Amino acid sequence: LGTTVVTWTATDASGNITTRSFNVIVVDNQAPVITAPSNISIQIGEDDDSATDVELGTPTTSDNCGVEDVSNDAPATFPVGATTVIWTVTDDSGNTATAEQTVTVTREILPTITAPGNITMDTDGGSCEASEVDLGNPQVTGEDIPSDGISNDAPSTFPIGATIVTWTVVDGNGNTATDQQTVNVEDN
Known part of the structure; x- marks a missing residue:
């Protein structure tokens, strides 16, 4: 990955030498792979409005050259209903891929x-x-x-x-x- 200089050398029968160089540039255009953690269902108290401190889990990632960063757009609190969390993986060359995880929050119905x-x-x-x-x-x-x-x-x-x-x-x-x-x- 990157630039490699290749130098060709020609030598004639009298020992004269000539060299020429050129660059071989290898670019990583292959996107990384990401699998989001499993979907989550959370039940909160009947008087609560949202869920906090939700443990989302860890996604599985891979890349042909190397993973640089993994992030998500999860909010600090999850309201009642379904929230989609987008996980993003970025490889060493800046290629990205995404995966989705759903966090569903319901209120507990007390008897x-x-x-x-x-x-x-x-x-x-x-x-x-x-x-x-x-x-x-x-x-x-x-x-x-x-x-x-x-x-x-x-x-x-x-x-x-x-x-x-x-x-x-x-x-x-x-x-x-x-x-x-x-x-x-x-x-x-």
Whole structure:
């Protein structure tokens, strides 16, 4: 790569010598190769507007003569939605190539739970407690809630008076929400 001087020498039978030189110029017109890191999906809190300190990874590069620089146009913060990051590789001769990486930011949807309505009921006959109480079903919203993600702390029997039942929902990311229901048991 670059300029090489080639000198030709001619010598006749009497020993006379003549030389002539010329330049051979080798130019690198071959672009480097770049493969961007894998696309990234990031989930931020429901009250956040953007993602910061995103680890983009490292691209793979190669060139026939040598890589001089690798850069990208990533912003300092990534807003909600898809952002395309352009990676650029420059070789020793100034040839460039680019590759794209997509960073997708979504807001985390936290679960919510609304307990069933409060209940007032009588004690079981001949007992100071109520058993087999139908608490109803809570209303739940959220994403990725496993089948065992909804629970309550209701006792098996309810004594006379007010008992607070706490309902809990836990999504697949470990986010929780709670709500309460009151069960009033009267001795009539």
